[in-house]
Amino acid sequence: MNVQDIQTLYAYNSWANRRVVDACRPLTADVFARNVGNSFGSVKDTLAHIAWAEWLWLERWHHRSPKRSALPEASDLSGIEHVLNDVDRRRQEFIHDLTDDRLEVRIGYENIKGEHWEYPLGHMLQHVVNHSTYHRGQVITMLRQLGANAVSTDFLLYFDEA
C-alpha cells in the first residue's frame, strides 16, 4: 500500500459518502431521525457518527487529541453533509502532502478516555475507511427498513464510474 493506494481508498470513501448522502435527501426530517432500533438508532445518528469519526481521526493525524466533538450539532442532513465535505477537503490536502515513508511513521494520540495510543499512519488511514464502510452498510440497511431507495456503494462500482 502506497500513497497512491491511499488516495484511491479515500476517493472511494468520498464517492460512497456522497452517494449515501444523496440517498438520504428524499427522506423527511422525521424519517431521517426515526429510531429504528439499531446501533445508532437512526439514519441521522449513524451518518453523524461516520462524520464525527472521520473528523476525529483527521484531528489526530494533525497531532491533536480532542476529547469531545468541536463540530456543530448535526441537526439535519445538510449539517452532516457540511461536516463530511469540510473533512473531505482538509483530508485531501493532508493526503496530497503524504509520502510513502510517512505511512510507516507512528503517530501518537490520546483517545477520548485520555489513554495514549500510537500506530503507523498508514494503518490508521485504512482503519477510517473501514469504519465508514462498516456504518455505510448499516445506513443502507436502515434505508431499506424505512422503505426508502437504497444505493450501491460497492468498490467495483466506484471503479466502473470513476
Next chain:
Amino acid sequence: MRPTERLLDQLNRAFGGEAWHGPALRNLLDGVTDEQAKARPIRGAHSILELVVHIGTWNDVVGRRVGGTIVEGSSVEDWADVSKISWKDAIGRLERAQSQLADAVARLSTDDLEQPIVGTKRSKFSEIAGVLQHAVYHSGQIALLKKAL
C-alpha cells in the same frame, strides 16, 4: 510492515482479529444459530445466511483472481439461492474462501500489488481492497440483523 503484510493484516483483522471498525466478521457470526441465520428480521434486507454466502462467494472469486485465474464477473452467482445451503456449510465456505484469499495475498510481492488483475484494468491492490471493503460493509449489516433478531 510491507504493503502486502498490511493488507493481510487488514483482511485478518476484518475477518477474525481485532478489527477497529466494529466486531470482526467471524466474531459476529459466533453463536448465530441456523434458525437465526435464515431469519429476515428487517424488511427488505437479506438474511445473515445470504450475506455470509455472498461474502464467501466474492472472497473466493478475488482469491482466485489474485492467484492469476480469470473469473468473469458475469459468471459469478452474486446472490446465491441459499435454500439448499445449511448454516454450517455457509460458514465452512466462508472460512475456506477467506483462507484461500489470505494465502493468495501472502504470496504477492509489493510490486505484484500494482500489477493488473488478468483481463481487467484494476490493480491487485484495488481488487483486494475492494473485497475487504465488501466484507466490512456487509459485516455492518450483519451486526444490525443480529440486533433486530
